[in-house]
Amino acid sequence: MDIPPDYIPEKSSQKRRPKAAKGQQHQQNFYNDFDMPNQQSQQFAPNFGQQDMFYGGQGSQVFSPAGYGGQMPNFQQFPGQQLLSDPVTNMAMQYGQVLAGQGKDLVNQNIQQYVASSKLKNYFAVDTIYVGKKLGILLFPFTHTDWSVHHSQDEPVAPRYEINAPDLYIPMMAFVTYLLVAGMVLGTQGRFTPEQLGVQASSALVWLIVELLAFSLSLYILNLTTSLRYLDIISYCGYKFVGMTISLLAGVAMSTSVYYGVLAWFCITLAFFLIRTMKVQVTPQQREDGYSKGAKRSLYFVLAVSLAQPLLMWWLTSYIMLS
Amino acid sequence: MAFGLYSLLEATILCLNAVCILHEERFLAKVGWAVDQHRGFGEEPGVKSQILNLIRSIRTVMRFPLIGVNIATIIFKLLFG
Numbered sequence: 568m569d570i571p572p573d574y575i576p577e578k579s580s581q582k583r584r585p586k587a588a589k590g591q592q593h594q595q596n597f598y599n600d601f602d603m604p605n606q607q608s609q610q611f612a613p614n615f616g617q618q619d620m621f622y623g624g625q626g627s628q629v630f631s632p633a634g635y636g637g638q639m640p641n642f643q644q645f646p647g648q649q650l651l652s653d654p655v656t657n658m659a660m661q662y663g664q665v666l667a668g669q670g671k672d673l674v675n676q677n678i679q680q681y682v683a684s685s686k687l688k689n690y691f692a693v694d695t696i697y698v699g700k701k702l703g704i705l706l707f708p709f710t711h712t713d714w715s716v717h718h719s720q721d722e723p724v725a726p727r728y729e730i731n732a733p734d735l736y737i738p739m740m741a742f743v744t745y746l747l748v749a750g751m752v753l754g755t756q757g758r759f760t761p762e763q764l765g766v767q768a769s770s771a772l773v774w775l776i777v778e779l780l781a782f783s784l785s786l787y788i789l790n791l792t793t794s795l796r797y798l799d800i801i802s803y804c805g806y807k808f809v810g811m812t813i814s815l816l817a818g819v820a821m822s823t824s825v826y827y828g829v830l831a832w833f834c835i836t837l838a839f840f841l842i843r844t845m846k847v848q849v850t851p852q853q854r855e856d857g858y859s860k861g862a863k864r865s866l867y868f869v870l871a872v873s874l875a876q877p878l879l880m881w882w883l884t885s886y887i888m889l890s
Numbered sequence: 891m892a893f894g895l896y897s898l899l900e901a902t903i904l905c906l907n908a909v910c911i912l913h914e915e916r917f918l919a920k921v922g923w924a925v926d927q928h929r930g931f932g933e934e935p936g937v938k939s940q941i942l943n944l945i946r947s948i949r950t951v952m953r954f955p956l957i958g959v960n961i962a963t964i965i966f967k968l969l970f971g
Contacts, residue, residue: 766894773893788940864937 690735690798694727705809708840715847738805745808749887752819774879778804789864793849807876810837811884818888826888834877841873909948910956
């Protein structure tokens, strides 16, 4: 439906839009000229896609000055031009951007309630030096002297700057490594199927969740004041995967007695590490008499946590190692 | 040994059911685990009162959701075994 080049549109009885800007002029010029539609579209349009073409078509149909004797102008070929110069489209685009920004804020807020993503990011702010030192402490905690965490003005301390701060990087990596090593060990025994990986993963996760629930519950029941958060507890309960991984590797590389030996070593070191770390963080309530009831309870709690870890280490690895 | 996440869910539902069943007057008062009467302000609550508080709050919060969850679990078990 091409309009012939020498077609002159008649003056319409309907009111035209007032000429707002240069773009308007350009648009009217463009309405009059239908000679080379493809050339025009190459000049103006990045290809906005189907939706925008449709919108451009819609907008232009609504606002085109009906000065063509009622003919429907063929706008499907020039989407970009309509989108750029139509002020209502501009407004709609800006409104949409504002809405998108608001929606993003809303989603962020809601997620913040449940996941606390800013605090989560803190736990992964590690660097190589920290990881190396922390693994060294996990391996041999007896020479480490200063176990206190230096808080900087109430904000959570990034592990990068404080060796005693808990992190989630090591537990997560150790967990994945444990799963892979467990799969490998099961493979050497001929017991491996791909489902086993999932079974081991959910097993370990279930025990982690049970630990988290049990420790949070006991913290509440024993009424202990502590600065420990849920993520801290997950982090401390996840450090045992390091020992489990290494003992599994040792056991599969050498013999079962080596596995027992390495496991025992890591049980002792992990218990020591946890006792020293958590004694600092689970502080008893300060009272006038100095020795409040909280001291005994916090000691029991720390002991329970530290002794639960070796049990779980043994429980989870014995299934894999011993057939 | 192979605990899945679904077993964990089942276990928590069972435990919550068990806690919700404990009736205040008929059972807990007889055992001596009624809601503590002599509660001073500013005094540190002991272990027993914390546990009783916990039982009471679980009962208050989880009563209605647990009804729905139990119905869903029953239907699920009936259909899928």
